[in-house]
Amino acid sequence: MEKEQLIAEMKKLVGEDNVLHSDEALYAYSYDATPGHTYMPDVVVSPGNVQEVSAILKFANEHKVPVYPRGSGTNLSAGTAPLKGGIVLLMLRFNKILDLDLENLIAEVEVGVVVQDINDYVAPHGLIYPPDPGTVKTASLGGTICENSGGLRGLKYGITKNYVQGLEVVLANGDIIHTGGKNVKDVSGYDMTKLFTGSEGTLGVITKAYLKLVPKPEASASMVAVFNTLEDAGNAVSDIIAAKIIPATMEILDNASIRTVEDFMHVGLPVDAAAILLLEVDGHPVIVADEKEKVLEVLKRNNASEVTLAKSPEHKEQLWTARRMALPCLAKLRPTTFVEDATVPRSKLTDFLKIVTKAAKDYNVTIGTFGHAGDGNMHPTIVCDIRDEEEMKRVHQAMDVIFRGAVELGGTLSGEHGIGLGKLPWMELQHGKAGMEAMKAIKRALDPNLILNPGKLIGEC
Ligand SMILES: Cc1cc2nc3c(=O)[nH]c(=O)nc-3n(C[C@H](O)[C@H](O)[C@H](O)COP(=O)(O)OP(=O)(O)OC[C@H]3O[C@@H](n4cnc5c(N)ncnc54)[C@H](O)[C@@H]3O)c2cc1C
Structure with missing residues (x-):
């Protein structure tokens, strides 16, 4: 369908004010938080109610126009990138x-x-x-x-x-x-x-x-534990769970992440440590006190060289801000940041961290790793320059080793960021041919004209 006709039809369905089509606007919606995926849509449409969404999809389906639903565009798998042009369907007016x-x-x-x-x-x-x-x-x-x-x-x-x-x-x-x-x-x-x-x-x-x-839990206790080896940190994670304690949060930062956060934030993180674990237990005050003691015992047993308890709500906030800043700080190091989220059974955490460290060394790329240690959900974050073809080749080789390594350990390509476009090359490795075909059959049944976010998650079908 001609672009001008599509724009006119969308204006009829949702009103002129809710349709964007200037070059600047189209460019603003041509990408999301994922580097390396920029594709121009034909129009950006903001419906205001379910009937308008229904009318837009009915029209797009009849005319086989691709539609890319979009919220805030913060996903890290190119999930909203308008790969084949068409309509970006902006859902932010659904704000009640x-x-x-x-x-x-x-x-x-x-x-x-x-x-x-x-x-x-x-x-x-x-x-x-x-x-x-x-x-x-x-x-x-x-x-x-x-x-x-x-x-x-x-x-x-x-x-x-x-x-x-x-x-x-x-x-x-x-x-x-x-x-x-x-x-x-x-x-x-x-x-x-x-x-x-x-x-x-x-x-x-x-x-x-x-x-x-x-x-809301009545009480909580936060702490940070310092380790001189990745093995000790990984073993502490498994041992805490094995002791039948489920912390609300158990996060890890490796040395590269610790140094980067400290460089930018100056919060007193131990820059020589191999890893730190940030933990929080929560619940009834009596249980929190008991679990806190048990966690301290396990950390000590696993050679934590230092454990600091958050002394005040402000101190606690500072610890968690340091964790939340890991990605933004790493992103400041180089022009391009790839944040992956391969996940392994938590008993395999140490093995996975070793694979990541080796990949960084073998392919001479900078990788900071942090993440949700308790879930086995790591964020190996590769900082690089997408304009440097030779470096990008090495980045992709490192990624390949990391994804294959995660799957071989019984893990998954994505714990939370989704597949989108970025992880498609490894989907069959994890799910097999028959598994992929089953997913494609569901897609074809619900979206026979393949208008909804085409090319994502299961690729072309
Ligand atoms: C700094 C940073 C930190 C992050 N930390 C985390 C984290 O800790 N955990 C985590 O899980 N993720 C994290 N993410 C990833 C991201 O924030 C999440 O995936 C978030 O859920 C995306 O929300 P969004 O509104 O931006 O969705 P978008 O990016 O707009 O869309 C995400 C996907 O959902 C689809 N979609 C959106 N709205 C609809 C709808 N109404 N109907 C159908 N499809 C729709 C889109 O087509 C796309 O495929 C992080 C990202 C960044 C940049």
Whole structure:
């Protein structure tokens, strides 16, 4: 379809004010937080209600126009990159918290709401919505549902899929469906809520969700432990879990990450340490006191050279800010940052960290590794310069070793950032031919004209 005609049709459906098509606007939506993937869309459309989404998809399906749903564009897998032109469907006008049901502990929320705003809204009621990606203050609910995002609290509280109980979804042909809802138990039919959660905009456009809320823990204790070897840090993680303690958070920073954060933030991190673990236990005050002692014991047993307890809420905030700043600080080192999120069973954490360290050495690339140690979810972060072809060749070789290594250890290509475009080359390695074909069959059944985020997650089909 001609671009001008597409723009005119979109204006008819959502009004002139909600359609962008200047060169500047199209460029602004041609990429997301992932380096190396810039593709110009034909038009950016912001629907304001589910009927408008339905009308847009019906039109796009009839005319086979690609549609790329988009929230805040912070994903790290090129999930919103408009690979084949067409429509960027911006969902940020869906910005209302529709209901807070305190009897069922359920919030009914539109997908354009920023995740932190959900927490701010429910906090006065003593409740939390646990999924907390590093982008909690910018990411939209819809984006986090479609990436099935995790975060710092994933170890104890789980990830987005554990809190999404129901969805309103517009299918590729414009049909509107509802999945799940307020029922805690619901085994009526296939679990469509789970299917759409993590579907990266390839199966339908989500417009609102029913979210499970949980009571805010009464107390917490945070600490930082310093290690002289990666092995000791990795073993401490496994031993804490083996001692049947599930901290709310158990994060690791390797030496490269520690040095970089300290260089930029000057918070007193130990720059000679091989690794630090940041931990938080939470719950009833009596249990917190008991778990804190047990964790200290395990850390000591695993040769932590120093353990510091957060002395005040400000000190605690400083520790967690240091962790959250790991990625932004590493990103300042070089022009291009690739943040990966390969994940392994936590018992294999040390083996995986060794693979990453060796890959960095073998291919002479700079990799800072930090991440959710308790989940086995690491973020090997490669800083480089995308304009340097020779360096990029080495970067891709290192990535290949890291992804293959994770899969060989029984891990996965992605713990939370999704597949998008970046990890497609390794999908068959993890899922096999038959596994890929099963996923493609689901895609073809729900989106036979392949208009929704084409080329992502399962590639061409
Ligand atoms: C500094 C930094 C730190 C990060 N830390 C974490 C972290 O700790 N944990 C983590 O899990 N992720 C993290 N991320 C990745 C990212 O923030 C998350 O993936 C986030 O969930 C994306 O939300 P978004 O609104 O930006 O989604 P977008 O990037 O806009 O979209 C993400 C995907 O969802 C699809 N989509 C968006 N809205 C809809 C909708 N309504 N219907 C259908 N499909 C839709 C898009 O097509 C795309 O495939 C981080 C990213 C950065 C840059």
